[in-house]
Each structure stands twice: as structure tokens, then as C-alpha cells.
Amino acid sequence: MKKNERANLSASYNDLIASITNPRITIIGTYRVESVVGEGSFGKVYLAVHLLTNTKVVLKSSSRREAVILAREIHHHRRLLHPNITRLYEVICAEDRIYLAMEYCPNGELYEFVSRQEALTEKKACKLFWQLCCAIKYLHTQGCVHRDLKLENIFLDKNFDIKIGDFGFSRDTDCSRRTFMSTRCGTVAYCAPEIVLGQKYIGECADIWSLGIIMYAMLVGRLPFDEDDTSLTEHKIINEQPFIPETISPNATDLLIRLLRKDYRFRPSIDQIISHPFFRDNRYHFSSIKDVTISTKADDKVRRRLELVGVDIGQLNLSISEKRCDLLYGWWLLLLEKETKKENKKIHLFYLQHSKGKSSSFHIPPSSPSLETAEVSVTSNNSKFNNSSRSYPGQSTGNLLSTFKSWLLDSKSKHTSRTASPSFDTVSTSSKCSKNSKILRKKNSFDSTSSKNGSDYKRPFNSVSSTEAIVVPRKSPIVQQSCPSTDPHYRRSKPKEEEKQSLSVSPTSEKNTSENFQSPASVSEGSLISTSLPNISNRLSNCRGCNLSQLSSVNSSKSSLTRSYSNLSSTSSASLVSIVSSRPSTGSGTRPTSYHHPIDRLHKSFQFSGGDSNNTRVNATAIFTIGAARRIAPTSSSLMYNNQNFVQEEDEPEESFTSDSSRHFSDIF
Ligand SMILES: Nc1ncnc2c1ncn2[C@@H]1O[C@H](COP(=O)(O)OP(=O)(O)OP(=O)(O)O)[C@@H](O)[C@H]1O
Numbered sequence: 001m002k003k004n005e006r007a008n009l010s011a012s013y014n015d016l017i018a019s020i021t022n023p024r025i026t027i028i029g030t031y032r033v034e035s036v037v038g039e040g041s042f043g044k045v046y047l048a049v050h051l052l053t054n055t056k057v058v059l060k061s062s063s064r065r066e067a068v069i070l071a072r073e074i075h076h077h078r079r080l081l082h083p084n085i086t087r088l089y090e091v092i093c094a095e096d097r098i099y100l101a102m103e104y105c106p107n108g109e110l111y112e113f114v115s116r117q118e119a120l121t122e123k124k125a126c127k128l129f130w131q132l133c134c135a136i137k138y139l140h141t142q143g144c145v146h147r148d149l150k151l152e153n154i155f156l157d158k159n160f161d162i163k164i165g166d167f168g169f170s171r172d173t174d175c176s177r178r179t180f181m182s183t184r185c186g187t188v189a190y191c192a193p194e195i196v197l198g199q200k201y202i203g204e205c206a207d208i209w210s211l212g213i214i215m216y217a218m219l220v221g222r223l224p225f226d227e228d229d230t231s232l233t234e235h236k237i238i239n240e241q242p243f244i245p246e247t248i249s250p251n252a253t254d255l256l257i258r259l260l261r262k263d264y265r266f267r268p269s270i271d272q273i274i275s276h277p278f279f280r281d282n283r284y285h286f287s288s289i290k291d292v293t294i295s296t297k298a299d300d301k302v303r304r305r306l307e308l309v310g311v312d313i314g315q316l317n318l319s320i321s322e323k324r325c326d327l328l329y330g331w332w333l334l335l336l337e338k339e340t341k342k343e344n345k346k347i348h349l350f351y352l353q354h355s356k357g358k359s360s361s362f363h364i365p366p367s368s369p370s371l372e373t374a375e376v377s378v379t380s381n382n383s384k385f386n387n388s389s390r391s392y393p394g395q396s397t398g399n400l401l402s403t404f405k406s407w408l409l410d411s412k413s414k415h416t417s418r419t420a421s422p423s424f425d426t427v428s429t430s431s432k433c434s435k436n437s438k439i440l441r442k443k444n445s446f447d448s449t450s451s452k453n454g455s456d457y458k459r460p461f462n463s464v465s466s467t468e469a470i471v472v473p474r475k476s477p478i479v480q481q482s483c484p485s486t487d488p489h490y491r492r493s494k495p496k497e498e499e500k501q502s503l504s505v506s507p508t509s510e511k512n513t514s515e516n517f518q519s520p521a522s523v524s525e526g527s528l529i530s531t532s533l534p535n536i537s538n539r540l541s542n543c544r545g546c547n548l549s550q551l552s553s554v555n556s557s558k559s560s561l562t563r564s565y566s567n568l569s570s571t572s573s574a575s576l577v578s579i580v581s582s583r584p585s586t587g588s589g590t591r592p593t594s595y596h597h598p599i600d601r602l603h604k605s606f607q608f609s610g611g612d613s614n615n616t617r618v619n620a621t622a623i624f625t626i627g628a629a630r631r632i633a634p635t636s637s638s639l640m641y642n643n644q645n646f647v648q649e650e651d652e653p654e655e656s657f658t659s660d661s662s663r664h665f666s667d668i669f
Pocket residue numbers: 037038039040041042043045058086102103104105106108109152153155165166168429444584585586587588589590
């Protein structure tokens with residue numbers, strides 16, 4: 001061997017050794033890690049690229065110690081397929097870490113977006129809030145409540161459309177009747193009064209309250225109840241009405257007041273919110289809400305392609321129908337997204353071509369999804385994909401990955417060259433929001449000195465306070481304005497003469513008198529809800545060409561290619577063990593410096609007797625509560641806080657997890 005050949009050989013050996021001993025992770029499963037985009041409560045959040053589809057995703061890493069808590073998040077998140085909810089593609093279990101591969105939202109948190117602009121214009125806020133409400137409507141219809149809705153858990157995708165994330169506090173509810181819950185969870189500034197008071201609460205109503213806080217923050221640029229002292233914040237949540245500046249339009253004011261009603265029984269349902277004039281006047285209509293469906297054409301295409309590259313179709317079908325979030329499921333879902341985007345583009349182009357020259361009041365709903373997906377089952381297709389494999393044209397020798405890519409992504413797909421990755425050890429996001437952070441503060445940290453001893457401000461909701469019930473109608477008959485004269489936080493507007501006359505202090509006056517706006521049915525414990533969900537397909541047919549799925553009907557073949565899978569969903573709500581785990585949302589790598597509470601600090605703040613830093617406790621009723629030190633070891637009745645997120649152990653059983661679905665996540669446990 002020549003001298004230089006030997007040198008080359010030894011150099012390549014050295015490279016190999018360096019690469020396999022490099023402590024920095026570069027490949028996780030089928031993902032190439034690019035950079036760190038944030039830091040969650042349990043670990044770093046990486047930007048990564050799915051190598052088989054060349055799609056950007058985020059990989060949220062957690063220690064295996066958090067497996068039980070993660071199981072809840074995964075259990076809820078994997079069954080949610082909505083254009084305004086981040087998608088969970090895959091769960092990767094490595095030796096000591098678990099990674100969740102999720103939809104990447106390059107425009108970051110809504111918190112940053114709002115902070116940067118101080119307050120959003122009403123048009124912008126309406127668009128975002130509409131999308132948020134559509135997602136919550138879907139969530140609630142799926143029998144799930146979020147329980148930690150806040151600006152920091154809402155992300156913006158590349159089109160600045162809303163994507164709800166972080167389902168760590170979610171739980172199942174029975175959407176046919178109101179389920180009372182008692183786990184105190186969430187983030188104080190976004191918490192409904194009934195939760196702050198330690199009462200049993202209805203998850204949906206608590207979510208609606210949080211929607212009110214988010215809407216307020218978007219329009220006003222700060223949180224309505226937000227003090228340095230948590231107990232003061234709580235006091236205000238329970239007793240004070242939000243100050244609503246005069247710049248806010250009457251419709252927006254009216255909706256805000258309804259959402260932030262102290263008594264949950266008088267808060268509107270999500271359907272009532274969506275029908276509110278605030279949206280209607282901005283041209284968002286209930287009727288434009290699409291039934292979340294998956295394109296059969298795209299699905300069939302993707303499955304066929306996967307079959308052609310040698311994927312065991314039986315295994316694939318199983319992964320999809322059980323939403324296993326394994327490699328095959330993630331691959332399928334990512335490809336499906338691409339395929340559906342392509343299909344939607346075609347439909348859009350088709351529409352544009354055919355509507356040329358026609359006057360158009362056409363309004364594409366802002367929640368136009370990047371993918372119209374829904375509950376998916378494969379059962380109907382099994383036989384089809386069990387056919388003997390076909391030969392695939394254009395097979396080429398060479399690198400497996402590139403072959404897969406060319407097969408799967410069409411030759412058009414471009415492989416973007418990448419710039420050097422920043423270090424994984426530093427969070428690359430800037431603290432650009434800190435200049436406004438005095439106005440709108442990130443709510444993931446908590447001053448643990450706060451306590452619940454302020455019983456003096458507790459008051460039962462059956463006695464509606466005068467501040468709560470005073471309603472000042474404004475110009476529009478629709479508008480009601482709470483305006484106790486004594487409260488400096490109240491909106492300072494001079495009531496007109498006739499408005500003064502109609503000042504009312506009766507709690508029933510809180511029920512609206514709005515035109516075209518239904519009064520919420522009062523709900524008593526255990527009563528049935530009559531949420532008569534509207535017949536969406538009827539509505540769609542009445543809606544004039546205003547959404548993409550409808551546009552598809554213009555295309556003669558499209559209507560037959562769209563189906564709803566929701567009834568076929570086989571996602572089991574069953575899982576492993578009865579879990580009581582409410583994860584306080586604490587860490588975030590992107591929070592402004594002044595409000596950054598590093599995970600380390602939180603770990604130090606909560607050391608529990610017994611010295612178990614993982615704070616693992618299994619009680620006699622086989623209820624597991626596992627968490628890192630930042631999680632609170634709950635006593636059955638005590639309330640403990642953790643950086644403004646708080647958790648209280650539930651009295652009532654949470655979702656019960658059976659061994660059936662445990663096999664999907666058996667690796668975790
Ligand atoms: N889908 C996403 N797209 C882009 N960035 C994301 C996404 N998910 C998370 N991030 C980034 O990672 C950070 C932490 O993520 P996330 O808030 O979901 O973690 P967490 O563990 O739930 O934290 P917390 O408990 O503080 O809410 C976010 O602040 C954001 O910057």
C-alpha cells in the first residue's frame with residue numbers, strides 16, 4: 001500500500017471513530033438533528049429533518065423518568081388530527097430518552113408574536129382567535145379538554161396559522177355530558193375562577209375562560225389578571241372584572257365579557273362563541289368550518305408508495321389504525337401531509353382558473369388546513385394493500401435513502417442544502433420579547449411563596465357579586481359592558497343616559513340579550529348538555545365556495561375521494577395505568593431573559609423529603625404520580641404550586657389505561 005493511501009485510510013478511520021464517539025446527537029431514529037429551538041420542562045426541543053421525506057419536524061426530548069407523564073400527552077395528542085393542532089408523528093424511545101417528533105412551527109409561540117406587536121389589530125386577532133376556536137371545538141368534540149391553554153402553548157406555522165401544542169394536562173371528557181374534574185392544573189394567570197377557588201370544574205368551561213384570557217391578551221397586549229404576587233392574581237381572577245380599553249370594538253368587548261364570566265354556567269359554549277357577531281362581522285362563519293376529513297386519494301397514493309418501497313402493508317395498516325406513532329405511522333403521516341398539500345394546491349389552482357373574471361366575494365377560511373386529516377382507519381383498505389407487490393418503475397441502484405426519496409417525494413422535491421448547524425448545547429432562540437415583557441409576561445414560572453391561605457377572598461359563585469353582574473350596554477344592543485364604578489381597572493367609558501337606566505345588578509342580566517346570540521343553557525351538576533352539533537355537511541353545502549374541501553366538489557372526482565374516518569377510529573382511550581399526572585409547564589428556552597427560570601433552578605427549588613429527586617410516588621390506589629423535582633408531590637387534598645402552574649391530585653379517577661394499548665408504548669414502560 002502506498003504511503004498516501006495508508007494516510008487516507010487512517011484519516012478515514014479517524015473520522016469514523018470521531019463520528020461514532022461524538023457525544024452530540026446527530027441522528028435520532030430517521031431524523032437528522034439540526035439545532036435546538038427551545039427547551040421544555042423535560043428537556044430540549046430540537047429542530048430536525050425527517051430523512052425519508054425531507055420534512056422539518058421538532059423533536060421534543062424527555063427523560064424516560066417522565067414516561068408516565070408523557071404517556072398522557074401522547075395518548076391525547078396522537079388522536080388529534082386538525083389543521084390548527086400540532087401533529088404528533090412519532091414517538092422514539094431511545095435508551096434513556098424519549099423523543100416526540102412533532103409538527104414544526106417556524107414562527108414560534110403566539111406569546112412572542114403578541115409580545116413583539118404589543119397588541120394585535122382586531123382583524124389579525126380575529127383570524128387567529130377563530131382558528132383557535134375551531135381547534136378547541138374539534139378538541140371538545142373529540143371528548144378532550146386541554147386545561148393549559150395559554151399563549152406559550154400556541155404556536156404559529158409558516159403561514160402564521162395557529163397550532164395548539166402541549167397536551168400534557170389534557171384529559172378525556174364525555175362530550176355528551178359535562179364531566180366535573182378536580183385536578184388543579186394549568187397556569188394561574190389563565191386559570192378560571194372555579195379552579196383558583198379549588199372547586200370542581202368542567203374542563204370545557206375552564207378552556208373557554210382561558211380562551212377569554214388569550215383573546216384579551218391578543219387585543220390588549222397584556223394579561224387581564226397578572227400580578228407579581230400570585231395570590232393577588234388569584235384574588236383578581238375571582239373578584240375583579242378585566243379592564244377593557246375603549247379601543248376594543250363593541251363586538252370584541254361583548255365576547256370578552258362573556259368568555260370571562262366568573263360563573264362558568266354563564267360562559268358561552270364553543271359553538272356559541274363561534275357564532276358570535278365578533279366573528280361574523282369579520283366574515284368568519286360557522287358554516288365555513290370544515291368537517292375534518294382525510295383525502296382518500298392522497299391516502300391511497302401514500303400507502304401504495306410505501307408498499308412499493310417494501311413496507312409491510314399489514315404492519316403499516318396496523319400502525320395507522322392504532323395510531324401507534326411508530327416509524328411507519330410517522331412516515332405515512334408526513335407523506336400524507338405532502339400529498340394533501342399538493343392536492344390542495346391543485347384544487348386551489350383549479351378554482352382560480354375557473355373563477356377568473358367572475359366577481360368574487362370568495363373568502364378562504366383562514367383555518368384552511370395544510371392537511372385535511374381526520375381520524376383514520378385502515379380497515380377498509382387492508383385487502384387492497386395486501387396484494388402482491390408490484391414492480392416499481394424507475395428503480396435505481398444506489399443509496400437507499402435517495403431511492404426512497406425519489407420514489408416517495410416525486411422527482412420535483414428539492415433537497416435543500418443546509419447551513420452549518422448551531423451548537424445543540426445552546427438554545428438558539430433570542431429573547432426578543434423581553435422589551436415588552438413587562439406588559440405581557442410569560443407564564444411558565446412561579447413564585448413558590450404563594451399559597452392558598454387567602455381564604456378571605458373566597459366567595460361562593462352562587463352569590464354573584466355586584467361587580468360581576470353590572471352590565472352597561474354600549475351603542476350596539478349586542479354589547480354589554482361590565483363596569484363597576486369602584487373598580488379602577490374597569491373600562492372608563494361614560495355610559496349614555498339610556499345606558500345608565502339599563503344598569504342591572506341581577507345575575508341573570510349576565511345572560512346575554514344579544515341579537516343572534518344564544519343564551520347559554522344553564523348547567524347544573526350532572527345535567528346533560530345539549531350541544532347539538534350542527535350538521536356540517538349541510539352547512540358546507542350551503543356555504544358558497546368558501547373552503548377548499550368545498551372547492552374540491554368543483555372537481556368532479558373530488559367529492560367521491562373524500563371521506564371521514566372519524567367513525568372508524570380505533571384509537572383506544574385505554575392505556576397503561578391509572579395516571580394522575582399534571583405536568584406543570586415550566587421551562588421554555590425561548591422565554592425572555594428576565595422571566596427565564598432555568599430548569600436547574602426549578603429542580604433546586606423543589607426538593608422533597610426522602611431525597612428522591614424524581615419524586616416518584618405510587619399510592620395505595622395504584623395512582624401514579626411521577627415527575628422530576630419541578631413536579632409537585634401532591635397530597636390528596638393539598639394544593640401546591642409550581643411556578644404559577646399548579647397541580648392537585650384528583651379525587652375522581654382519571655383516564656384508565658388498560659394493558660391493551662400498552663403494547664404500543666411497551667418500550668417506554
Ligand atoms: N412545534 C413546535 N414548533 C416550534 N417550536 C416548538 C414547537 N414545540 C415546542 N417548540 C419550542 O420549544 C419550546 C418548549 O416547548 P414546549 O413549550 O412545548 O415544552 P414544554 O415541555 O411543554 O414546556 P412548558 O412546560 O414550558 O410548556 C417552546 O417554547 C418553543 O420554543
